[in-house]
Amino acid sequence: MTGTITRLKLKNTENMPLIRVNSLDKKYNEGKNNEVHVLKSIEFDIPRGQMIAIMGPSGCGKTTLLNVVGGLDKYSSGSINIGGNNIGEISEREMTNFRLDNIGFIFQLFNLFDSQTALENVTLPLLLQGYSPDDAIEKAKMMLQEVGLGDRMNHLPGELSGGQQQRVAISRALITEPLLILGDEPTGDLDSETSADIMKLFQRTIRENPQMSIVIVTHSQTIAEQCDRILRIEHGKVASDEVLK
Amino acid sequence: MKSILRRKQKNLLTVFSVTLAVALLVGVGAASNGIYGAFSDSWWGLNADTDITIEDPSSTYFPSNITDIISNSADPNLSTLNGITQSIETYSNVLYSAGKIDAKVSMYAIETDDPQFGQYYDMKGKVIDINSTLNSQGMPQVIINNELAISLDLKIGDTFQTTIDNGQGEPVPMTVKVADIFDAKLGRGREFVFRPASRYVINIAQVQQKMIDGMKDHINVIRLSFKQISEGGVLSRNINDLDINKQTFPGKEMLENAVDTLKEMLSERLPTAIVRSERNVAAENIEENLRGLVGVLNLFVFMLNLTALLLIINVQAMNFDDRSYQTAVLRAMGSSRGQIFRIFLIESSIVRVIGSVFGLLVGLPYADWMQRTINALFEMPGADEAKATLSQSVITGAFTLGVLLSVITAAIPAWAASGNSITEELRGIKSTKTKNVSSRWKIIFFGVLLIIVGILNASNVGEFWKVEVWKNIDNHTPIITSFGLSLSGIGLLVTQFNKRFGLNISAIAILGLAYFDMFWGLTIVEEGDGNNLFTILLLYMIIGSAMLVIVNFEAIMGTINKIFFIFTPLRAVSQVTTKQLIKKKSRATLLFTIFTIILIINVFVSTISVTMTESLVNQYEWRSQGNDILINTQVPSDNITAEIMNIEGVTQVYSFRSAMIPIYYENPNTDNADFDINSDLRFRQVIELREDILNPDGDWGENSYVITVERVDEKLYEKKTGISELELMDLSKTIMKDFFAERKFELESNYTSAETGDIKIEKFDEYMVLGDIFATSGSDIYMQAKGENGSEVVAAKQVTASNDFLGPVDGFGYSLMVTPELANRLEVFDYIKSPNLFLVKTVNGFFDDTENQRIALSIQQKLNNLDDPNSLSSKLGVLVGATSRLIHTEMSALWKQQAGFWDFLATFASIGLLIGAAGMAIIAMRSVSERLREIGMMRAIGFSRNKVVSSVIIEMVFLGLFGLITGVINGILMSYMFARNIFETRMVLPYDILGAYSAIIIGVALISAIIPGVRASRIAPSQALRYTG
Structure with missing residues (x-):
């Protein structure tokens, strides 16, 4: 069920990769003395049903890549095609709706609304989509139960552990059933045991939703090795693209 | 410093808010200071160098050789006498072009060679040589003040006709030439602020020439000037030496002694003379007279300062709130709590001192404007050109207070911030305080303490459950405070079982007490002055409303x-x-409280202003009973009524005799220690009412003319308040019947004094006077009249009822009305045998100023125009001196004068809106x-x-709306209470202004958010x- 706003539909791209990045360049402070060329001619495809890890040293442009792919930041040149839509050509408003319907974000620091309970955090995207409050709550409750937070739904983020908070964040990202999950160090703030739990959750999600892709930025080789593929970025360029499974 | 510079935008906002707050402190400080300053300066300076004046209201004129007695006295109390001058001061009329006349021009006839009494300055600031100017040969020359010149369009060289009293009340025409125009605001010619600001000055000798034989050396005022400290005296006229609070100045005692000496000296020659020092009277009265005005202003100052303080606290709280993460980092790095506290304190103090300096820079011109406004509002001399005199203490006080408040408000949250949980802050969680057992006991202790203090405080008032105790307004403050404390204490105790319920009890109790007193307590008040009560009620309203919203914030x-x-x-x-709003509850509360305070003040001022205007004008429309024009004539004549009736558009004319006479509010016999000539003597207008004019059919029916009464004596008639207009009319008819009933005089007492000889005090049988706001029903008044047995003084005992007919209309309203029997015993009516006061009804409506003005001018022309051989003046051979007033215009104009004060308050209050807007934008x-x-x-x-x-937008609009709702509701309730209990009228809501306030608040919220x-x-x-x- 979607709201009344006209939304961009994913085109029939069954045989195409979900994401196609071509000659992507990103410069900060473009044309100024302090210009920084972060991403340089990046090219890669991400097919559906794949979980990809992006690795690389600090400052190499991993998070920037994730942000521009997710439409949180603009790129300087090149193109990003998601599900048949070139996101460089769509308006700001369309991008917002596109993000709402098709992309789920997960951050290292969870980025939950600290004044909202776990349940409320998860219902927000549904309310934005126009769900009735009752439907939104019901669906969010189911989602939180699925991630094992059935007994923590009415807790504020400050009252949850890091792993629990991240599971709320994942629930919020998954609740709209997006085709693409972008995770920026989703386990970076968690211990290894909790990290493993989170990765299992990702794996289960992608198993249950083969049309979906998950892209996570990570420093951890262990985490990366649990993905299907590792894309290494160095000095703003794709240094290697290793398919594991 | 790095931290300050890094956080440029935020610190700039802080500087801005502190600037606003300090500017406000300086401005409002100057305003209340300025009220006293402006008044004292004016009252003090109005007498120029005159220290004592001598007048004789009973005989009006007296021989000038009295001055010789004083001059030649060797009494030590007069040893520093520097100068003595004699003058004739009276109202005169000025006919300045065909038919146009101003009958209220004060004439000042002076001796021209007495430099001890200051000088006149022309409009260029040059001293006018009075001696040569006013001693010219030929046509008498006068100097006029600039205000008269403007109002009558007179220039140097113009001539005008005036009338001089011949000493017996008869006007003698005289044509004079304008020799110069003097500045009313400077030097000797300064005008008394409450007198009509129009005056011409003439040589006393030329006036005396027009007086009858035997009175050619007569005068009516003697002025004395004493040596100042610098000239070897003990007296100082320097305004800075006047201590308003202690009501004294150097030389006050000397002047008191001199007044006593002069009274004694003149007791035989001028037994009824008034000898007084206006300077002493002013020193004693400035504080008392201004207490009410300053009280209202101080209330406003308090409220505005409170908003400024809330603004600073809000900004401070935000500063520390959003730095909690950095605080935690610093602490994690090893900084101690003390170190962090110092860093914050130093940083915020620097920012706030800068803000305070800017505040002073903005505040000084603002204060300057404030003082000019006050001066202009109260018609103080030098309203335009005088530089505001800001006292050093106001500046230093405001600056110190600004810095101090800023530092204190920085220190408390800084200390709190430095103590936040490091781990929680680093994780981005708002620090939570857990309630432990000791804090629970603290609350219980505090609650019990409040209850005990409240009960102890209540016991001081006595039996507060008895209505009698509430009749004294001074008891309200302690009773309300006691209840407030006790109920808050109970609320605190209840919080231990149910927090929200307990706090709601406290909030409702506080708010309820304020409403209870406003809607019941104040309605039964009969005595006391209620100092600070309104501040407390207002505070209760603000605190109660704010608490209610805070406590129920989550639910709302x-x-x-x-x-x-x-x-x-x-x-x-x-x-x-x-x-988000719930999370930032305390900040939201501060902001909406700011709006609440501002709106209460603004709504109150605008509502009362409109209420007073509309209700008074409408009330008087009814009270005027169809009268549209009031005509006064200098010369009484039986022909005037017919002349006026002949004017087209006039439908009816009521004719009266009227005169100004001295009235005593205490028995003036010399044995009466309570009698004080300064406070118990007033010159009041008396109007003779005749039943054949008011009640031509003898039945008080349709054609009768009824003087309505407002306050009715309990003894004769049942006291009624809040009665309908028709009931009031019926009551008035009853009273008028009694008023015209036959009366007798009775001898009340017989005094023999060594100084004054025999004085018989006689009283009327009962009730022969309709009083006014100064002589209320049932009160005793005394007037000099011819007694039946030839006695010198007759006492008129007890006023029948207080009429409020035509209220403040000059020449009729607030006049005493007497029966023909009493009028004929007043000496003044020996000279005024015919009517000189006329109420005119026209075919036009009360509000039709244009048409009524045309008729009024026709009447004046027809009576005054000496160039027209058919005018009454030409027929009588003397200028009739008719002046007209439109009753509606007079009502509105007089109200506008009072409205000036409310306008000033409105301007003052609207500054609050500015703070609110700034606060909203900052937040x-x-x-x-x-x-x-x-x-x-x-x-x-x-x-x-x-x-x-x-x-x-939603966040800001809701904060604005909370303030709007609580502010407007409380503001309206307060206005309702003031209108009903204080001004005794119906509240009129200014929907347009309330709408404008709502639009402003929502607009500010929208702009601030967008x-x-x-x-x-x-x-x-x-x-x-x-x-x-």
Whole structure:
């Protein structure tokens, strides 16, 4: 069920990769003395049903890549095609709706609304989509139960552990059933045991939703090795693209 | 310093808010200071160098050789006498062009060679040589003040006709030439602020020439001037030496002794003379007379300062709130709590001192404007050109207070911030304080303490459960305070079982007490002056309302959220925003409290202003009973009524005799220690009422003319308040019947005094006077009259009822009305045998000023125009001197004068709106910048830009709305209470102004939200997500 706003539909791209990045360049402070060329001619495809890890040293442009792919930041040149839509050509408003319907974000620091309970955090995207409050709550409750937070739904983020908070964040990202999950160090703030739990959750999600892709930025080789593929970025360029499974 | 510079925008906002607050402190300090300053300066300076005046109201004129007696006296109390002068001061009329006349021009006839009494200055500031100017040969020359010159369009060289009293009340015409125009605001010619600001000065010898034989050396005022300290005396006329609070100045005692000496010296020659020092009277009365005015202003000052303080606290709280993360980092790095406290304190103090300096820079011109406004409002000399005299103490006080408040308000949150939980802050969780056992006992202890203090305080008042105790307004403050304390204490105790319920008890108790007193307590008040009560009631209203909102904030927000959930696109926005508001509850409370205070003040001022205007004018429309024009003539004549009736448009004329006479409010016999000539003597207008004019059919029926009464004596008639207009009319008819009933005189007492000889005090049988606001029903008044047995003084005992007919209309309103029997015993009516006061009804409506003005001018022309051989003046061979007033215009104009005060308050109060707007803008900006990361999160999960802006708008609009609702409700209730209990009229709500306030508040909220909201929504979400405060 979607709201009344006209939304961009994913085109029939069954045989195409979900994401196609071509000659992507990103410069900060473009044309100024302090210009920084972060991403340089990046090219890669991400097919559906794949979980990809992006690795690389600090400052190499991993998070920037994730942000521009997710439409949180603009790129300087090149193109990003998601599900048949070139996101460089769509308006700001369309991008917002596109993000709402098709992309789920997960951050290292969870980025939950600290004044909202776990349940409320998860219902927000549904309310934005126009769900009735009752439907939104019901669906969010189911989602939180699925991630094992059935007994923590009415807790504020400050009252949850890091792993629990991240599971709320994942629930919020998954609740709209997006085709693409972008995770920026989703386990970076968690211990290894909790990290493993989170990765299992990702794996289960992608198993249950083969049309979906998950892209996570990570420093951890262990985490990366649990993905299907590792894309290494160095000095703003794709240094290697290793398919594991 | 690095930290200050790094946080440029935030610190600039802080500087701005402190600047505003300090500017306000300086401004309002100067305003209340300025009221005293302006008044004392004016009252003090109005007498120029005159220290003592001698007048004789009973005989009006007296021989000038009295001055020789004083001059030749060797009494030590007069040893520093520097100068003595004699003058004739009276009202005169000025005929300045055909038919146009101003009958209220004060004439000042002076001796021209007495430099001890100051000088006149022309409009260029040059001293006018009075001696040569006023001693010219030929046509008498006068100098006129600039205000008279403007109002009558007179220039140097013009001539005009005036009339001089011949000493027996008969006017003698004289044509004079304007030799110069003097500045009314400078030197000797300064005008007394409450007298009509029009005066011409003439040589006394030329006036005396027009007086009858035997009175050619007569005068009516003697002025004395004493040596100042600098000239070897003990007296100082320097305004800076006047101590308003102690009501004294150097030389006050000397003047008191001199007054006593002079009274004794003149007791035989002028037994009824008034000898007084206006300077002493002013010194004693300035504080008392201004207490009410300053009280209202101080209330406003207090409220505005409170808003300024709340603004500073709010900004401080925000400063520390959004730095909690850095604090935690610093502490994690090893900084001690003390070190962090010092860093914050130093940093914020620097910012605030800068703000205070700017505040002074803004505050000084603001204060200057404030003083000019006050001066202009109260017609103080030098309203335009005088530089505001700001006292050093106001400046230093405001600056110190600004800095001190800033530092204190910085220190408390700084200390609190330095003690926050490191781990929680680092994780971005708001520090939580857990309630332990000891804090629970503290609350219980505090609650019990409040109850005990409240009960002890109540016991001081006595039997507060008895209505009698409430009749004294001075008991209200302690009773209300006691109840407030006790009920708050009970509320605190209840919080231990149910926090919200307990706090609601306290809030409702505080608010309820204020309303209870306003709607019951104040309605039964009969005595006391109620110092500070209104401040306390206002405080209770503010605290109670704020508490109610705070305590129930979550519930209110929950309801608002539910309402917004009806609208699908607003659901997510509402959920985020209402929770955000709950999270920042204390800050939200501060902001809406600021708006509450500001709106209470603004709504109150505007409502009362409109209430007074509308209700008074409408009330008098009814009271005027169809009268539209009031005509006074200098010369009484039986022909005038017919002349007026012949004017087209006139439908009816009522004719009266009237005169000004001295009235005593205490028995003036010399044995009466309570009698004080300064406070117990007033010159009042008396009007003779005749039954054949008012009640031509003898039945008080349709054709009767009834003087309505407002306050009715309990003894004769049942006291009634709040009665309908028709009931009032019926009551008036009853009273008028009694008023015209036959009376007798009775000898009340017989005094023999060594100084004054025999004085018989006779009283009327009963009730022969209709009183006014100065002589209320049932009160005793005394007037000099011819007794039946040839006695010198007759006492008129007891006023029948107080009439409020035509209220403040000069020449009729607030006049004493007497029966023909009594009028004929007043000496003044020996000279005024015919009517000189006329009430005219026209075919036009009360509000038709244009047509009524045309008729009024026709009447004047027909009576005054000496160039027209058919005018009454030409027929009688003397200028009749008719002046006209439109009753409606007079009502409105007089009200406008009073409205000036409310306008001033409104301007004053609207400054509060500015603070509110600034506060709103600051808080919106800060709120958005703090929420930048959250905005990034919102954008990341699918909130559109519009939704982000909507979120900020909803937050600000609701804060504004809370303030608007609580402020407007309390403001209206307070206005209602004031209108009903204090001004005794019906409240009129100024819907347009209330609408404007609502629009302003919502507008400010929208603008404050939209600008930073749109800016923030344009920041790339990725960038917003990196924001750490």
